[in-house]
Amino acid sequence: MDPLEIARWQFGVTTVYHFIMVPLTIGLGPVVALMQTQWVRTGDEKWLRMTKFWGKLYLINFIMGVATGLVQEFQFGMAWSEYSRFVGDVFGAPLAMEGLLAFFFESVFLGLWIFGWDRLGKKLHLATLWIAVAGSVVSAFFIIVANSWMQHPVGVELIDGRPVMTDIWAVLTNNTALTAYAHTVTGALAVGAGFVVGISWYQLWQRRRDNIDSVDATGRVVVGENASIPGRDRKDHSVWITSIRIGAVIAILGFGGVAITGDLQAKLMFEQQPLKMAAAEGACHDGTSFSVLSIGNLGSENCEDVVAIIEIPGILSFLAHGDFDTNIKGVNTLIPEYQALYGTNLPDDPLYGERAGMEINYLPIMEVTYWGFRLMIGFGMLAAAFAALTLWMVRKGTVPRSKFMMGTALLSIAAPFGANIAGWVFTEMGRQPFVVAPNPTPGGVDGVFMFTAAAVSPGVSGEEMIFSLASLALVYGFLLVFEVKLLVKYVRGGVASAMPELAHPDGEGHDGTGSDPDDPNKPDKRDDVLAFAY
Amino acid sequence: MDLPTLWFIAIAALWIGYLLLEGFDLGVGMLLLFSTRKDRERRLMLNAIGPVWDGNEVWLITAGAATFAAFPFWYASLFSALYIPLTIVLVSLIFRAVAIEYRGKGSTDKWRMWWDRALGLGSLGSAFGIGAALALTTTGLPIDANGDRVGGAFAWFTPYAVLGGLAVVGFSLVHASVFLGLKTDGAVRVRARNFVVRWSPVALLPIVAWVLVVQFQNGTPITWALVVVAVVAVVFGWISARAGREGWAFVGIAAFLVAGASSIFAAVYPVVLPSTIDPAFNLTISNAASGEYTLGVMSVVTAFGLPLVFVYQGWTYWVFRNRLSEKHIPEAHVVKPAVAPASSASASSSSDS
Numbered sequence: 001m002d003p004l005e006i007a008r009w010q011f012g013v014t015t016v017y018h019f020i021m022v023p024l025t026i027g028l029g030p031v032v033a034l035m036q037t038q039w040v041r042t043g044d045e046k047w048l049r050m051t052k053f054w055g056k057l058y059l060i061n062f063i064m065g066v067a068t069g070l071v072q073e074f075q076f077g078m079a080w081s082e083y084s085r086f087v088g089d090v091f092g093a094p095l096a097m098e099g100l101l102a103f104f105f106e107s108v109f110l111g112l113w114i115f116g117w118d119r120l121g122k123k124l125h126l127a128t129l130w131i132a133v134a135g136s137v138v139s140a141f142f143i144i145v146a147n148s149w150m151q152h153p154v155g156v157e158l159i160d161g162r163p164v165m166t167d168i169w170a171v172l173t174n175n176t177a178l179t180a181y182a183h184t185v186t187g188a189l190a191v192g193a194g195f196v197v198g199i200s201w202y203q204l205w206q207r208r209r210d211n212i213d214s215v216d217a218t219g220r221v222v223v224g225e226n227a228s229i230p231g232r233d234r235k236d237h238s239v240w241i242t243s244i245r246i247g248a249v250i251a252i253l254g255f256g257g258v259a260i261t262g263d264l265q266a267k268l269m270f271e272q273q274p275l276k277m278a279a280a281e282g283a284c285h286d287g288t289s290f291s292v293l294s295i296g297n298l299g300s301e302n303c304e305d306v307v308a309i310i311e312i313p314g315i316l317s318f319l320a321h322g323d324f325d326t327n328i329k330g331v332n333t334l335i336p337e338y339q340a341l342y343g344t345n346l347p348d349d350p351l352y353g354e355r356a357g358m359e360i361n362y363l364p365i366m367e368v369t370y371w372g373f374r375l376m377i378g379f380g381m382l383a384a385a386f387a388a389l390t391l392w393m394v395r396k397g398t399v400p401r402s403k404f405m406m407g408t409a410l411l412s413i414a415a416p417f418g419a420n421i422a423g424w425v426f427t428e429m430g431r432q433p434f435v436v437a438p439n440p441t442p443g444g445v446d447g448v449f450m451f452t453a454a455a456v457s458p459g460v461s462g463e464e465m466i467f468s469l470a471s472l473a474l475v476y477g478f479l480l481v482f483e484v485k486l487l488v489k490y491v492r493g494g495v496a497s498a499m500p501e502l503a504h505p506d507g508e509g510h511d512g513t514g515s516d517p518d519d520p521n522k523p524d525k526r527d528d529v530l531a532f533a534y
Numbered sequence: 535m536d537l538p539t540l541w542f543i544a545i546a547a548l549w550i551g552y553l554l555l556e557g558f559d560l561g562v563g564m565l566l567l568f569s570t571r572k573d574r575e576r577r578l579m580l581n582a583i584g585p586v587w588d589g590n591e592v593w594l595i596t597a598g599a600a601t602f603a604a605f606p607f608w609y610a611s612l613f614s615a616l617y618i619p620l621t622i623v624l625v626s627l628i629f630r631a632v633a634i635e636y637r638g639k640g641s642t643d644k645w646r647m648w649w650d651r652a653l654g655l656g657s658l659g660s661a662f663g664i665g666a667a668l669a670l671t672t673t674g675l676p677i678d679a680n681g682d683r684v685g686g687a688f689a690w691f692t693p694y695a696v697l698g699g700l701a702v703v704g705f706s707l708v709h710a711s712v713f714l715g716l717k718t719d720g721a722v723r724v725r726a727r728n729f730v731v732r733w734s735p736v737a738l739l740p741i742v743a744w745v746l747v748v749q750f751q752n753g754t755p756i757t758w759a760l761v762v763v764a765v766v767a768v769v770f771g772w773i774s775a776r777a778g779r780e781g782w783a784f785v786g787i788a789a790f791l792v793a794g795a796s797s798i799f800a801a802v803y804p805v806v807l808p809s810t811i812d813p814a815f816n817l818t819i820s821n822a823a824s825g826e827y828t829l830g831v832m833s834v835v836t837a838f839g840l841p842l843v844f845v846y847q848g849w850t851y852w853v854f855r856n857r858l859s860e861k862h863i864p865e866a867h868v869v870k871p872a873v874a875p876a877s878s879a880s881a882s883s884s885s886d887s
Contacts, residue, residue, distance in 0.1 A: 059635065060635070060636075060639070063631055063632055063634075063635040063636075064632065066588065066591075066631055067627065067628040067631040067632055068628065069595075070594075070595065070624055070627055070628070071624050071628075073595060073598050073599060073602075074598065074613060074620055074623075074624055076602065076609075076613075077598075077602065077609045077610050077612070077613025077614060078613045078614055078616075078617050078620055078621070079614070079617075081610035081611065081613065081614035081681075081682070082610070084602065084606055084609055084610035084613075085606055085607055085610045085681070087606075088602060088603070088605075088606020088607070088609065088610070088824060089606065089824045089825050089828050090828070091602070092599060092600075092601075092602035092603030092604070092606055092609070092824070092828075093603045093828055093831060093832060093835075095599040095602055095603065096596065096599040096600045096602065096603040096604075096832060096835070097835055097839075098599065099592060099595045099596035099599045099600070100596055100600075100835060100836060100839035100840065100843070101835065101839050103592050103595060103596075104589065104592045104596070104839075104843045104847070105846075107588040107589045107591070107592045108586075108588075108589035108592070108843075108846055108847050108850055109846070110588065111584075111585040111586055111587075111588050111589055111850060112585065112850055112853065114584075114585065115584055115585035115854065116585075116853065119853055119854065120853065159825075164825045164827070164828075165824075165825065165827055165828045165831070166827060168827075168831045206872070206873055209873075210873060210874040211874075226874065228874075229872050229873065229874055230870060230872055231872050232872055457610075457614040457617075457682070458680065458682045459614055459615065459677075459678075459682030459683040459684065460614050460617050460683075461686075461687055463687065464617045464618060464621075464687045467618065467621060468617065468618075468621040471621055471625055472621075472624070472625070475625050475628060475629070479628070479632055482632070482636060486636060486639055486640075489639075489869055490639075490869060492871040492872065492873065493869040493870060493871060493872055494872030495872075496869075496870075496872055497869040497872075500864075500867040503867070503870070527861070528862070529861070529862055529863070529864045530581065530858075530862050530863065530864060533577060533581045533584065533638070533862075533863050533864055534577065534580045534581055534584050534634060534635070534637065534638045
């Protein structure tokens with residue numbers, strides 16, 4: 001068994017999985033914080049309900065991101081020890097900064113938020129959420145800085161064949177990192193917003209299906225209530241209609257941000273990793289045309305079998321340079337250039353194991369880059385289009401009774417997730433055969449690069465890697481079932497699932513009296529039942 | 535003091551901070567395996583660590599990442615050599631974290647029982663694996679000139695690994711009991727105090743043995759002095775626990791850990807990972823460290839970030855300083871679908887408009 005292949009599969013599987021939870025955390029967090037801010041500002045209970053409900057789903061998801069993030073940090077050392085030795089001087093620093101300057105804030109303040117409902121004043125309690133959310137957003141920055149260094153190594157000098165950090169500022173302000181960070185955060189907002197839209201649609205639909213809400217002759221909503229169903233009062237309607245509108249607007253804005261930052265990223269990538277972009281475009285020969293559809297054997301190394309079905313002249317040039325007539329180098333031109341710069345064969349070094357001296361294939365798997373790139377864009381556009389459609393369809397205050405439309409809305413939640421996954425698979429597999437891509441831009445440190453084949457742990461056997469891959473995949477699959485199960489259960493429960501007092505409206509409230517925690521006349525807070533307990 | 539030494543101290547401090555804080559979280563998880571069957575008592579124990587456990591775990595993440603940043607060769611060699619035990623640690627930590635969050639979100643006894651088991655075994659696996667890893671980095675692993683493990687997937691499995699594993703498991707059980715004695719009231723408090731008095735002489739034996747093993751191999755007068763401090767602290771802690779002085783018991787056990795673990799790190803300095811094949815292959819603070827510039831940057835970041843962590847994490851403990859008892863634990867909330875029963879979906883029409 002080849003440890004390298006297994007280690008790559010493991011990194012791919014665990015990272016994609018981790019990045020299902022993470023964008024939802026990053027995207028939903030600010031939305032919940034915004035809702036609680038509105039509650040503190042206006043005192044309208046609608047906002048409190050929104051905070052509690054979306055906050056509950058946020059937490060169910062958050063913990064999975066935390067748990068799977070540990071694997072990410074450990075596996076560099078476990079499976080990629082040569083990589084860790086090579087890049088340690090520069091790559092460990094952003095990871096440590098993430099822990100010290102971001103993740104500590106996120107975890108400690110989220111604990112305060114979860115348990116602090118009746119222990120902290122309203123404004124202080126709101127602040128704990130904002131700090132936790134800021135922690136997650138800053139955390140993403142340091143992780144992207146680390147990843148971007150692998151795409152575009154800067155701020156280092158080669159000493160004894162090893163990159164040694166000389167400029168932390170250059171590492172933190174790496175242009176690749178800044179654009180990738182903006183792209184990632186806006187992409188995460190699209191994920192969080194799409195989640196809110198899909199679930200709010202279901203809730204509005206459920207209210208109509210249960211004949212709680214109806215529409216008048218002009219199609220305008222007539223809000224009702226049903227006291228026998230927990231939480232389905234009149235206020236409940238405003239929770240969902242406000243949520244769905246907020247979600248749709250953020251989804252559209254998020255997509256706009258994703259498109260703008262994606263364009264900036266592509267322009268950088270044409271410079272920094274030209275072969276990745278050429279592979280993403282299926283651009284075999286030099287030219288200016290953008291391929292809308294290409295068929296044939298995209299995996300063929302010399303592009304002989306690739307047939308462009310639909311091409312638009314000028315667009316590729318526009319994507320790369322902002323004009324329509326700059327010639328863009330294709331795969332067939334770039335490969336000899338890479339061979340001239342970085343060699344035709346892997347070095348005869350024991351680090352490469354059986355691969356020592358083998359010919360290097362500089363072309364990433366073109367099916368993956370080509371379709372990954374298109375799926376990313378396609379899913380993103382689909383999600384944004386649905387959000388726009390939603391905004392128009394709910395203009396009269398509710399959603400149609402169509403079960404099919406409701407199903408589509410729930411399904412649309414998956415689209416931004418799909419775009420995120422496709423984008424990461426594209427950019428990570430497009431970097432191959434390098435784990436640290438060379439930096440051919442002027443002023444770059446061009447000697448700093450590392451082949452993935454040299455990065456894996458030399459002392460770890462294929463059997464050990466199989467053991468970890470199988471265990472983690474099994475555990476991840478198992479836990480995903482439970483996460484989705486719980487999310488579905490809490491969604492079906494409506495706001496009452498997060499606010500037990502709505503389920504028992506007549507006295508015997510969950511937290512005793514439901515009194516204001518700020519009330520200074522209260523006898524002794526210490527005897528209260530906890531507002532939240534595991 | 536040179537920067538690698540400073541960073542050796544910083545990483546030792548991060549690991550000690552981790553054991554000091556997460557020790558009682560892991561211990562509470564393990565105690566759930568056997569200490570009580572009453573759900574309300576179990577929830578009381580869990581909620582005693584509820585607001586703080588996640589923040590405590592960040593010490594582990596930061597310790598790992600700081601090792602990567604400051605001593606990449608140590609990080610790479612240790613983590614790859616301990617491939618199997620660290621895989622078990624990861625799976626354990628995942629189950630533990632998810633179990634804490636999910637156990638109360640189901641409505642059946644079976645659901646809670648299985649998540650409690652996941653929580654208990656996850657805590658046990660994490661404590662044992664992390665203990666084994668820490669013991670091995672102080673007693674040595676068969677690593678070659680490149681820092682790679684030789685001798686196969688189970689070359690790490692030595693008496694020292696078992697000793698280290700038992701050391702952290704035993705310490706966590708005692709530490710958690712001292713913590714529960716301090717933070718809870720009622721039957722849980724009484725049981726926790728009795729556990730400390732009866733079992734800590736046994737449960738703390740492995741950690742004492744680990745300390746002594748390292749001291750006999752590398753001890754200096756200073757590190758032996760730390761051992762004396764640790765022994766005094768643990769005796770003081772035990773006497774305080776027996777006298778029902780829970781606050782002092784906690785101080786005693788915490789001081790025991792800090793002094794004992796410090797004596798270990800101080801004794802092995804400047805070696806961070808000894809090679810059991812050839813001392814020439816030892817990883818030390820000089821051949822495993824990052825460059826001066828990186829260590830300098832990390833020092834500035836830590837000098838700014840870590841005191842801040844002390845402040846706000848300390849504040850969390852202040853906010854949740856009150857003892858919890860069973861009366862504070864709310865009824866378990868049963869989540870029901872907010873939909874009309876299938877038959878009456880059309881009957882219960884909108885009330886008014």
